[in-house]
Amino acid sequence: DAKTTQPNSMESNEEEPVHLPCNHSTISGTDYIHWYRQLPSQGPEYVIHGLTSNVNNRMASLAIAEDRKSSTLILHRATLRDAAVYYCTLPGADNYGQNFVFGPGTRLSVLP
């Protein structure tokens, strides 16, 4: 399975932008990059996904490197509710590529 590597933890001040990096050097050409986040005692929550172009939605932006070997999740103004574990995921290397492979993720702390 293609692997992702992320920092174990990051800190941000409230209302400041946050850039969460992810390396995925073994990504295949057709693999979408998905980001999820998980609040304490909750299941993971979808954040954003993309293939090649940068993507924006109401929650975040996703910047994908030109060689697709890394990506960055951007939270434009962190709030206390954004404190969570953020996972960068790729499809599993099975016939269908339908499952997501999660690493340990980045634990984001947001300071008031």
Next chain:
Amino acid sequence: DTGVSQNPRHKITKRGQNVTFRCDPISEHNRLYWYRQTLGQGPEFLTYFQNEAQLEKSRLLSDRFSAERPKGSFSTLEIQRTEQGDSAMYLCASSRRLGNTEAFFGQGTRLTVV
């Protein structure tokens, strides 16, 4: 609430007992996934259904684990002869049939084997 529903939320069982968890996906979602998550780790994929067909099973899924999705609606995950190493959060997710879309996760069932 139209999200993914999992029951029970918590289960404590004695080693050697069988347990069964239920997942009700979002109604129009044909794809259903089971994941397992231990403390401090990301979710690990267990198995995947498209409608009622179980299309993939992880190597993590030992013979003691079985999953079903009769009629392509709700799904059950059964663990036979539970072991202490089975203690974990069991997560269910669903997604639409077509396209590369997001998955929606339930809140999980936390299993403790004593």
